[in-house]
Amino acid sequence: MSGKLKTGLKKVVTFFSSAGPPADPEVLEESFRSHYRGFRALLTANNSALDLMAGMERALTRGRPFGMAFVRGQCTALTVNVYKMIHSLQEISDGKYQGLSPAFEEISGKIEEILARQPEVPPGEHVLPLSHISKEDADAVGEKLANLGEVHNRAGLEIPAGFAITAAATQYFMHSTGLQDEINRLLKTVDLDDLEQLYTTSARIQHLISAAPLPADLERQIMDSYQSLTSADGKKPLISMRSSATEEDGSGASFAGQYRTQLNISEDSILETYKEIVASKYGSQAIIYRHQRGFRHQDVIMCVGCMVMVDAAVSGVMFSRSPRDPSSSLVEINAAPGLGRRVVEGIVDTDYYQVYREAPTESSHQGPGKVGGHLTPEKQRELAGIAISLEEHFGVPQDIEWSIEESGKIIILQSRPLAQLSQEDTVFIQAADAQGKDLLIRAGLSVSRGTAFGAIFKVHSNVDLLEFPKGAVLVVEHPIPEWASLMNRAAAVVSETGHAATHLAIVAREFGVPAIFGMEHGMELLENGMAVTVDADSCCIYRGKREEVLTRSVPPPNLMVGSPIYHILEEIMTLVVPLNLTDPTSPFFKPSQCETLHDLTRFCHEKAVDQMFTFGKVSGFAAKSAKQLVGESPFQWWVLDLDDGFRQGFDVKQKYVSWDDIVSEPMKAIWDGMTIKPWQGPPPVSVKGFGSILFRSTMNPSLDPAVRASLGNRNFFLISRNFCNLSMRLGYHFTLAEAYLGELLTENYVSFQFKGGAADRSRRFIRVYLLRDILERYGFRVEVKLDALTARIEKQPKEYLIERLKVLGYLLIHTRQIDMVMGDQSMVDRYRRMIIGDLDEIVKPNSIGGE
Amino acid sequence: METSEKIRVLLVDDETDYLEITAKRLARRGYEVATAADCRTGLAILADSPVDVVVLDLMLPDMDGNECLQEIRKDQPSLGVIMLTGHASVHTGLTCLENGANDYCLKPVPLDELVEKIEIVYRDMRSGEKKC
Numbered sequence: 009m010s011g012k013l014k015t016g017l018k019k020v021v022t023f024f025s026s027a028g029p030p031a032d033p034e035v036l037e038e039s040f041r042s043h044y045r046g047f048r049a050l051l052t053a054n055n056s057a058l059d060l061m062a063g064m065e066r067a068l069t070r071g072r073p074f075g076m077a078f079v080r081g082q083c084t085a086l087t088v089n090v091y092k093m094i095h096s097l098q099e100i101s102d103g104k105y106q107g108l109s110p111a112f113e114e115i116s117g118k119i120e121e122i123l124a125r126q127p128e129v130p131p132g133e134h135v136l137p138l139s140h141i142s143k144e145d146a147d148a149v150g151e152k153l154a155n156l157g158e159v160h161n162r163a164g165l166e167i168p169a170g171f172a173i174t175a176a177a178t179q180y181f182m183h184s185t186g187l188q189d190e191i192n193r194l195l196k197t198v199d200l201d202d203l204e205q206l207y208t209t210s211a212r213i214q215h216l217i218s219a220a221p222l223p224a225d226l227e228r229q230i231m232d233s234y235q236s237l238t239s240a241d242g243k244k245p246l247i248s249m250r251s252s253a254t255e256e257d258g259s260g261a262s263f264a265g266q267y268r269t270q271l272n273i274s275e276d277s278i279l280e281t282y283k284e285i286v287a288s289k290y291g292s293q294a295i296i297y298r299h300q301r302g303f304r305h306q307d308v309i310m311c312v313g314c315m316v317m318v319d320a321a322v323s324g325v326m327f328s329r330s331p332r333d334p335s336s337s338l339v340e341i342n343a344a345p346g347l348g349r350r351v352v353e354g355i356v357d358t359d360y361y362q363v364y365r366e367a368p369t370e371s372s373h374q375g376p377g378k379v380g381g382h383l384t385p386e387k388q389r390e391l392a393g394i395a396i397s398l399e400e401h402f403g404v405p406q407d408i409e410w411s412i413e414e415s416g417k418i419i420i421l422q423s424r425p426l427a428q429l430s431q432e433d434t435v436f437i438q439a440a441d442a443q444g445k446d447l448l449i450r451a452g453l454s455v456s457r458g459t460a461f462g463a464i465f466k467v468h469s470n471v472d473l474l475e476f477p478k479g480a481v482l483v484v485e486h487p488i489p490e491w492a493s494l495m496n497r498a499a500a501v502v503s504e505t506g507h508a509a510t511h512l513a514i515v516a517r518e519f520g521v522p523a524i525f526g527m528e529h530g531m532e533l534l535e536n537g538m539a540v541t542v543d544a545d546s547c548c549i550y551r552g553k554r555e556e557v558l559t560r561s562v563p564p565p566n567l568m569v570g571s572p573i574y575h576i577l578e579e580i581m582t583l584v585v586p587l588n589l590t591d592p593t594s595p596f597f598k599p600s601q602c603e604t605l606h607d608l609t610r611f612c613h614e615k616a617v618d619q620m621f622t623f624g625k626v627s628g629f630a631a632k633s634a635k636q637l638v639g640e641s642p643f644q645w646w647v648l649d650l651d652d653g654f655r656q657g658f659d660v661k662q663k664y665v666s667w668d669d670i671v672s673e674p675m676k677a678i679w680d681g682m683t684i685k686p687w688q689g690p691p692p693v694s695v696k697g698f699g700s701i702l703f704r705s706t707m708n709p710s711l712d713p714a715v716r717a718s719l720g721n722r723n724f725f726l727i728s729r730n731f732c733n734l735s736m737r738l739g740y741h742f743t744l745a746e747a748y749l750g751e752l753l754t755e756n757y758v759s760f761q762f763k764g765g766a767a768d769r770s771r772r773f774i775r776v777y778l779l780r781d782i783l784e785r786y787g788f789r790v791e792v793k794l795d796a797l798t799a800r801i802e803k804q805p806k807e808y809l810i811e812r813l814k815v816l817g818y819l820l821i822h823t824r825q826i827d828m829v830m831g832d833q834s835m836v837d838r839y840r841r842m843i844i845g846d847l848d849e850i851v852k853p854n855s856i857g858g859e
Numbered sequence: 860m861e862t863s864e865k866i867r868v869l870l871v872d873d874e875t876d877y878l879e880i881t882a883k884r885l886a887r888r889g890y891e892v893a894t895a896a897d898c899r900t901g902l903a904i905l906a907d908s909p910v911d912v913v914v915l916d917l918m919l920p921d922m923d924g925n926e927c928l929q930e931i932r933k934d935q936p937s938l939g940v941i942m943l944t945g946h947a948s949v950h951t952g953l954t955c956l957e958n959g960a961n962d963y964c965l966k967p968v969p970l971d972e973l974v975e976k977i978e979i980v981y982r983d984m985r986s987g988e989k990k991c
Contacts, residue, residue, distance in 0.1 A: 041986075045983065045986055048983070048986075049983060054980060077876050077947065080947040080949075081947040081965045083947075083949055084947040084948060084951070084952040084963075085947075085952070085963075085965070087949045087952060087953060088952040088953065088955075088956060088962075091952075091953055091956055092956065095956070116949055116953070119911065119949060120948075120949045120950060123949070196945075380968050404954065431963070752975060752978060752979075754975050755979075
């Protein structure tokens with residue numbers, strides 16, 4: 009685009025310079041009108057750009073999920089608006105600012121580059137034996153398998169024999185199918201709120217992948233690796249095939265149970281199963297999960313672990329620390345006879361053990377099994393010892409899947425960081441709170457803390473799932489991983505079976521959704537549509553809304569932080585938001601110093617105002633020259649009418665304008681604010697404060713507040729009926745206020761910029777903070793960088809904005825000499841109280857405190 | 860809004876569902892709406908009847924939206940044109956503006972946003988024509 013932009017701008021420049029200086033008033037009038045059109049277009053683009061920047065910043069802090077479509081869309085719209093501003097400025101300045109296009113090209117080019125960046129897949133082997141894998145291989149085989157390799161090869165524990173089919177293999181397969189473009193197209197059009205559509209699309213994509221042929225050499229490599237697992241007696245083992253996606257676990261996102269795991273796979277179905285697991289990347293809950301957690305689809309590549317089936321007598325899951333109470337010194341173990349899968353899916357009732365870390369001989373047991381359960385005290389201790397050693401090895405608490413063979417040997421199947429250890433430090437609410445006639449059930453285990461209100465919705469099957477309304481309380485028999493696709497819709501989860509180690513519990517904790525599992529008879533006792541309050545802290549469900557319980561609810565966690573898409577937006581923001589050009593009088597206020605899109609908007613805006621203000625003077629056109637305002641004011645003001653800011657019939661050839669001639673609403677509002685309270689003269693000053701200002705004045709005499717003569721021509725209003733731009737350089741302060749009050753709500757705004765001051769740095773900061781506090785009180789969105797402040801309000805009704813303009817008018821007058829008292833905190837507080845007292849009289853009380 | 864008479868909008872888009880729905884909704888908001896499913900039909904309408912603002916999809920079956928825009932600009936340099944696209948790209952956005960589009964927005968565009976853009980483009984065009 010760079011070349012084109014240059015040509016585009018050049019055309020504009022040529023047009024204007026060849027037009028020559030007009031002399032005829034009609035030509036001048038037309039020329040001014042065209043300048044004014046450009047100026048308005050620039051202001052519109054400026055507002056859109058600032059609005060988009062604010063939206064991007066909100067996305068980072070608000071925690072709601074956003075995808076690449078959002079990031080790309082915002083970036084596109086933003087660069088388009090900045091381009092429009094540059095284009096408009098070049099139009100009204102006769103192409104004066106050539107440096108803008110290279111600066112813009114550089115910044116937008118960098119943004120495009122970030123947007124286009126793809127995750128790198130390390131080239132390498134298609135299959136790797138588990139015995140060759142360690143933690144560092146996470147990019148090649150996924151975090152899950154890398155950790156498992158580490159468990160064996162470095163921590164010295166038993167794992168099943170097996171091999172990994174790597175990310176490189178999956179990339180090779182997917183590339184050979186040529187399906188990726190079609191898959192991306194299908195994903196782009198899917199609406200994640202429409203579960204039915206999502207299910208159809210997900211099924212279609214998975215079918216496409218499963219039906220595609222594997223490259224012959226990859227088939228051979230996989231089958232050769234399988235043959236190497238043949239036991240000494242020539243028996244071909246059954247294997248388990250487990251998904252292990254890159255980016256899984258490592259980023260703080262659990263991906264628990266999102267992808268497929270298949271057990272008891274025989275030789276003839278290995279290849280089909282491999283493709284199914286690769287396809288499970290596009291399972292509906294996995295698609296939703298990635299969206300919620302800020303992953304692009306390409307950030308996740310499916311690897312598959314193929315491991316000899318363990319002949320398990322007992323299996324389970326253990327946590328090296330309690331996921332609900334990280335400070336506790338207990339290892340928690342869930343165990344059930346047979347394979348471990350039913351434990352993580354919460355389908356079977358399990359033995360639950362707590363083993364003291366410091367004294368492993370002491371443990372407690374609850375569960376349906378025989379007395380003491382399925383684990384002997386020795387095995388409990390041995391398992392707890394393993395949990396502690398793995399926590400030490402990996403450096404963070406672990407969530408571990410294990411099996412015990414008939415021979416008694418413990419085999420580790422998975423070890424990963426324990427998800428979401430620290431929920432808010434809410435105090436566990438005990439029985440005292442759980443009273444009252446509205447109590448419906450009190451039972452089960454708190455697997456994810458918090459409270460919520462919603463209507464009961466029971467889900468038996470995928471069909472019910474499609475009907476699940478946003479904000480309902482999900483009630484199920486078993487907490488199987490498929491229900492995870494409802495975690496962005498459910499207010500709370502209740503399950504008849506299950507425990508803290510199930511995948512659904514992990515995902516519920518991650519999403520901050522309160523959950524009670526093991527609540528027997530939940531499906532019977534709770535009726536569809538019944539409005540209930542769920543208190544997962546004390547495992548109680550109440551009929552109706554219990555406000556005193558709900559006050560304990562905590563805001564949901566920001567799931568986007570740290571995700572790949574979050575990082576992309578964060579990196580782009582460094583090219584967007586920081587404002588380096590804050591002082592228009594600085595020698596560095598020039599195009600080549602623009603490092604961000606915000607700098608460019610600031611530069612264009614400033615220069616456009618200059619161009620408009622000086623139009624009359626430069627062209628010698630009296631009608632569009634600034635008029636001096638006549639009236640009572642301590643300062644000299646010049647006013648330039650852009651369009652219809654003076655009353656009809658005003659003689660435009662005059663050099664002066666009186667207050668009665670002005671019909672600009674925003675200007676009147678600012679003026680009202682300026683004059684609403686008389687300025688009571690400079691405040692009493694401590695010797696030190698005054699001294700510091702005098703000192704700076706000596707160093708730079710042009711900043712002396714007493715030097716009035718040089719100030720006059722710096723205070724001006726550009727106006728139309730709906731618009732006002734005020735630039736002021738009073739003493740040491742540079743101030744700019746601007747507003748548009750029109751018919752389209754979306755076009756309305758008030759903005760304010762403030763910079764500089766006479767006092768030393770710390771005093772200037774105190775003043776900027778004082779201004780920030782006051783402006784925020786009246787609903788402005790404020791940003792402060794060093795001693796520069798910018799504040800905005802947009803898209804509000806005219807009346808609301810008029811009040812804010814009065815606030816600005818007041819502040820312009822009444823904070824201007826506060827510098828001198830800024831060293832004295834008690835004086836600052838006194839001024840703050842006085843200012844807020846005055847302003848609360850101007851602004852309607854119900855609109856104080858935000859928009 | 861200076862709407863003593865209706866603003867005339869031409870929608871050019873090959874997604875006929877979208878086209879129909881948007882046309883109906885704009886008509887309900889008081890616009891006079893014409894539709895075309897490809898560029899050639901769009902250009903024919905422009906040649907025959909007065910239009911204030913064109914909303915032009917970037918991907919059209921018979922011609923690239925940018926080429927279509929250039930065709931429009933040959934005869935009607937000051938007609939308001941808003942480009943629409945389903946695929947956001949900084950490069951594409953800038954190319955549209957360089958080719959003389961008045962604005963550029965992403966699908967799906969909420970109706971309120973589209974209306975606002977139409978109003979602004981129309982107003983800017985009118986302020987270009989009218990005497991001051």
